[in-house]
Every structure is written in C-alpha cells, then in structure tokens.
Amino acid sequence: MTRTRKTAEERQQQIVQAVLDLLPTTPVESLSTTVIARQVGLTQAAIFRHYPTKNAIWAAVLNEIRKRARGSWDEALAGATTPLDRIRAVLAAQLTLITEFPAIPTLLFTSGRVEAEKDIRPVHLAVMRDLRVLLVAELGAVRAEGQVSQPASDQDCADLLMGLIQGTVLRWTLTGHGFDLVAEGRRLIDIQLSLFAKGNLR
Amino acid sequence: MTRTRKTAEERQQQIVQAVLDLLPTTPVESLSTTVIARQVGLTQAAIFRHYPTKNAIWAAVLNEIRKRARGSWDEALAGATTPLDRIRAVLAAQLTLITEFPAIPTLLFTSGRVEAEKDIRPVHLAVMRDLRVLLVAELGAVRAEGQVSQPASDQDCADLLMGLIQGTVLRWTLTGHGFDLVAEGRRLIDIQLSLFAKGNLR
DNA sequence: GCCTTTAGTTAGTGATAACTCACTAACATA
DNA sequence: TATGTTAGTGAGTTATCACTAACTAAAGGC
Numbered sequence: 001m002t003r004t005r006k007t008a009e010e011r012q013q014q015i016v017q018a019v020l021d022l023l024p025t026t027p028v029e030s031l032s033t034t035v036i037a038r039q040v041g042l043t044q045a046a047i048f049r050h051y052p053t054k055n056a057i058w059a060a061v062l063n064e065i066r067k068r069a070r071g072s073w074d075e076a077l078a079g080a081t082t083p084l085d086r087i088r089a090v091l092a093a094q095l096t097l098i099t100e101f102p103a104i105p106t107l108l109f110t111s112g113r114v115e116a117e118k119d120i121r122p123v124h125l126a127v128m129r130d131l132r133v134l135l136v137a138e139l140g141a142v143r144a145e146g147q148v149s150q151p152a153s154d155q156d157c158a159d160l161l162m163g164l165i166q167g168t169v170l171r172w173t174l175t176g177h178g179f180d181l182v183a184e185g186r187r188l189i190d191i192q193l194s195l196f197a198k199g200n201l202r
Numbered sequence: 203m204t205r206t207r208k209t210a211e212e213r214q215q216q217i218v219q220a221v222l223d224l225l226p227t228t229p230v231e232s233l234s235t236t237v238i239a240r241q242v243g244l245t246q247a248a249i250f251r252h253y254p255t256k257n258a259i260w261a262a263v264l265n266e267i268r269k270r271a272r273g274s275w276d277e278a279l280a281g282a283t284t285p286l287d288r289i290r291a292v293l294a295a296q297l298t299l300i301t302e303f304p305a306i307p308t309l310l311f312t313s314g315r316v317e318a319e320k321d322i323r324p325v326h327l328a329v330m331r332d333l334r335v336l337l338v339a340e341l342g343a344v345r346a347e348g349q350v351s352q353p354a355s356d357q358d359c360a361d362l363l364m365g366l367i368q369g370t371v372l373r374w375t376l377t378g379h380g381f382d383l384v385a386e387g388r389r390l391i392d393i394q395l396s397l398f399a400k401g402n403l404r
Numbered sequence: 405g406c407c408t409t410t411a412g413t414t415a416g417t418g419a420t421a422a423c424t425c426a427c428t429a430a431c432a433t434a
Numbered sequence: 435t436a437t438g439t440t441a442g443t444g445a446g447t448t449a450t451c452a453c454t455a456a457c458t459a460a461a462g463g464c
Contacts, residue, residue, distance in 0.1 A: 005411050005460055029231055032451065046412050048453065125376055152393045159390060160362075163369025167361070170368050174327055188361060191354045195397040207430055207441050234421065248442050250423065 011050045012060070014040050019061045023103030033057075062123035065104055069127055072097045073134060083141035088189060090134060091165060095185040098169055102177070105169050132158050157196055164188055213252045214262065216242050221263045225305030235259075264325035267306055271329055274299045275336060285343035290391060292336060293367060297387040300371055307375050334360050344398075359398055366390055 006014070018039040022031055033054060037044040051057045076093035080086040098104050107124070135158040143154065152160075168188060172181045208216070220241040224233055235256055239246040253259045278295035282288040300306050309322065337360040345356065354362075370390060374383045 008411075011411080033453085034450085042411095043413055044452090045414080045454080049411065052453095054452065128373070128376070152397075156390065156393055159369070159373075160366060160394060162373070163367075163390070164362060164365040165369070166372050167365025167368035170372075171330070171361075171364070174323060174330065188358065188365070191358055192362060195354075210441075213441080235423085236421085244441090245443055246422090247424080247444075251441065256422065 008050055011040070011042075015047065015050060015057060016060050016064050019057065020064070020101060020103050023106050024101075028106060059123070061103075062107065065101065065107070066123055066127050066130075068101070069094065069097060069104075070130065073131070077134075083138045083145065084193060087135060087138045087142075087161070087193065088186070090131070090138070091161065091189050092182060092186055094131065094165060095169070095182045099181050102173075105173050128162070132162055135161055152196075161189070161192060164192055210252055213242070213244075213248075217249065217252060217259060218262050218266050221259060222266070222303060222305055225308055226303075230308060260322055261325070263305075264309065264322055267303065267309070268325055268329050268332075270303070271296065271299055271306075272332065275333070279336075285340045285347065286395060289337060289340045289344075289363070289395065290388070292333070292340070293363065293391050294384060294388055296333065296367065297371070297384045301383050304375075304379070307371050330364070334364055337363055354398075363391070363394060366394055 015036060018036050019031065022035065022039055026035065033047045034044045036057070037047050040047075047057075051060065072093045073090050076089035077086050080089040136154045139154040139157050165185065168185050169181065172179065172184075217238060220238050221233065224237065224241055228237065235249045236246045238259070239249050242249075249259075253262065274295045275292050278291035279288050282291040309326075338356045341356040341359050367387065370383065370387050374381065374386075
C-alpha cells in the first residue's frame with residue numbers, strides 16, 4: 001500500500017474531474033457521493049472533508065464547465081479573422097466542447113435536484129447568456145461590415161443560432177450520440193448563415 | 203364517509219392526471235409514489251395495485267402526452283389551408299401544448315432514472331420524430347407548390363425549425379417561463395420561414 | 405524524535421425511496 | 435342472502451441518499 005495522501009486542493013480538483021468523467025455515463029441522480037468517492041478512490045465520507053455539501057460539488061463542477069467553455073470560445077475567436085468566421089468558429093468550438101464533455105448537455109437538459117436548482121441554473125443561464133452576447137456582437141460586426149445585412153435583428157439572429165445549437169445537441173443526446181455532432185452542427189450553421197446572407201439580396 | 207371505490211381503469215387515468223397536474227410544480231425526482239397517492243387520495247401502496255412499477259406510471263404519462271400532442275397537431279392541421287400556414291399552426295400548437303403542460307419540457311429535459319430511460323426516451327424520440335415527419339411533409343408541399351422553394355433540403359429546413367422550437371422552449375424553461383412562449387415562438391418561426399422564402403428569390 | 409496539523413477511515417445517523425404482504429371491505433352477481 | 439372478486443389499507447421490507455462524529459495516521463516544521 002503505497003498510499004500517498006494528497007493536498008486538499010488536489011483532491012478538490014480530482015473530485016470535480018471525477019464528476020465530469022462520470023457524467024456522460026451516469027444519470028445525474030445516480031451520481032451519488034458514494035459513486036464519486038469510488039471514482040476518486042476515497043471513502044464516501046472523505047468527500048465531505050473537501051466539499052461541505054453535495055451542492056458545493058455541483059457548483060464547482062458547473063464553474064469548471066463555464067471556465068472551459070470560455071476558454072474554448074476565446075481560442076476560437078482568436079483563430080478566426082472575419083466576423084462570420086468567428087461565429088462559425090465559436091459555435092463549432094461549443095459543439096466540440098460538448099462532444100468532449102457530454103456532461104454539459106446532460107447537466108443543461110436536467111432540471112436537477114430541488115436544491116441544486118439554486119446553484120446550477122444560474123450557471124447555465126450565465127453560460128448561455130455569455131454565448132448569446134458573443135453572437136450578438138459578432139452579428140453586429142457582420143452587419144456593420146455592410147456587405148451583408150440580416151433581414152432580422154442581431155438578437156433574433158442570435159436566438160435562431162442558439163436554438164439551432166441547442167436543438168441539434170438535444171437531438172444528439174436523445175439519439176444516444178447517433179451522429180457526428182460537430183459535422184451536423186457545422187452543416188446546419190452554414191445553411192442558417194447563408195439564409196441570413198441571402199435575406200438581404202432581394 | 204361516503205367513500206366510493208372506483209374502477210381500476212378510472213384510477214389509472216386519475217393517477218396519470220395526478221402526475222400531469224403535479225409535474226409543473228413538483229421536481230421530477232421529488233414526485234414520489236407517496237406524493238402521487240396523496241394527490242389521488244389513496245394510500246401509497248394502492249398505487250401499486252394499478253401500476254406494477256413506477257416506470258409503468260412514467261410510460262403511461264408519456265403516452266398520454268404523446269396522444270395529446272398528436273391531437274393538438276391534427277386540430278392545427280385541419281384549421282389551416284396552405285402548407286405554410288399548416289407549419290405555422292402545428293408549431294404554434296406544439297408551443298401552446300407546452301404552455302398548458304409545462305410537464306412536457308420538464309420531462310424532455312430530464313434525463314431521468316437509469317431504468318426509466320428505457321421507457322421514457324423512446325416516447326420522446328417518437329414525439330419528436332412524429333413532428334419532424336409532419337414538418338418535412340408540409341415543407342415538401344411548400345416546395346411542390348412551386349412558388350417558394352427553399353435553398354436547403356426539406357429535412358434541413360425541418361431540423362432548423364425543430365431546433366428553433368426546442369431552443370426557445372429550453373430558454374423559456376431556464377428563464378422560469380420569463381416570456382410568452384407562444385408569441386416569441388411565432389415571431390421566430392415567421393422570421394425563419396421568411397428566410398426560407400427569401401432564399402430562392404435571388 | 406517529538407508534536408501539531410489535517411487527510412482519510414470506520415461506523416454510524418435519520419430521511420426517504422420503491423415496493424411487498426397479509427388483511428379488510430366494497431361491490432357484483434347468482 | 436351468500437359468495438367470489440378486487441380496490442384499498444397498514445405495517446412492514448430493503449436499499450440508498452446526504453451527512454456526521456470519533457478516531458487514526460501521514461506529513462512536515464521544529
């Protein structure tokens with residue numbers, strides 16, 4: 001038994017990672033502290049040394065997800081030049097993130113435990129709002145560029161794109177990941193963007 | 203105590219109705235057989251005389267929802283004349299149904315218990331498939347009418363519309379029913395349909 | 405080498421979940 | 435009025451949940 005004790009901080013990260021690893025295969029309500037503990041390699045009680053309540057774990061997990069989402073968006077934004085390309089890149093990044101962490105839609109589509117609602121829902125809303133703000137900004141840039149102006153407001157266009165993403169992810173989740181989310185998403189995004197573009201050519 | 207015993211069939215319907223009534227205000231995982239029994243006015247044990255397992259209750263509830271969805275679609279289809287109007291009507295009907303039974307997205311967005319998945323998910327998929335088939339058919343009719351032909355395939359257009367609906371419903375759910383779902387949905391649907399229409403005018 | 409700090413364990417708590425079983429009483433019918 | 439059927443009851447069962455208290459032992463400064 002070469003059991004080495006780890007620092008509390010390390011364990012906290014480990015616990016969050018364990019939840020992220022388990023979520024794609026474990027229904028949220030079956031993801032008990034016992035299951036988490038087994039994944040980390042600790043006893044169930046040890047979990048409560050690092051997080052005071054289970055809700056605290058959910059909050060930590062959601063914040064980690066939010067952090068990763070922001071990171072991947074920033075990366076996508078930096079890698080593209082035109083506003084339209086940035087829209088494509090950010091949405092593709094979001095879909096890629098979701099394929100890497102199917103935990104995200106699982107949590108998103110789960111109304112969740114009664115008490116967890118208070119902790120989880122605000123983070124969801126924040127992530128969605130962040131993405132929407134980003135889209136509206138880029139759509140505004142597209143419009144400002146002048147060449148292509150959408151027939152609908154930037155907000156409406158953003159909502160249509162958000163719906164497209166969410167709907168596709170929902171379909172992907174319900175079909176048990178039955179298709180390539182990123183490819184299908186990219187395809188539909190291109191169609192939608194081309195519809196925006198064509199809209200003003202009349 | 204003029205306690206009259208009811209038939210098993212009556213009770214079964216009553217139990218399903220009780221779940222539908224409770225769902226908007228009760229988190230899915232708090233909706234125990236005890237709560238259901240209290241709503242119906244029976245003991246908890248009596249529930250199991252009418253449904254062998256709790257999953258059986260969920261299955262019955264989902265099938266009832268599916269039945270009602272079909273019913274409201276049919277009504278919408280019958281009340282509209284042109285294919286485009288039928289699309290608008292069916293989607294609005296679906297949104298109206300959801301405002302009447304917020305239980306639907308609650309169930310849809312909840313991954314649910316492990317075992318319930320087997321019973322619940324297929325019904326979800328069936329409902330979504332039904333709606334999509336309907337949309338594809340009407341979009342085909344729009345195209346066949348000749349005047350307006352979409353720049354994308356009927357299937358893709360249907361997916362865009364489905365995403366629009368699902369995304370809007372998700373937003374509505376997460377914001378705690380913070381806006382008028384039907385009105386907002388109609389607005390976005392009209393925009394999307396006009397995008398389809400304009401697409402071929404170039 | 406001792407001593408403080410703290411990660412981790414063992415062994416519980418009470419609450420609540422779905423489900424069972426022996427029994428009772430309302431009902432239909434003969 | 436007697437009898438078989440079945441809706442409904444009350445008192446359980448087992449399992450699992452989040453969480454806690456008392457204790458143990460590893461780590462690290464002195």
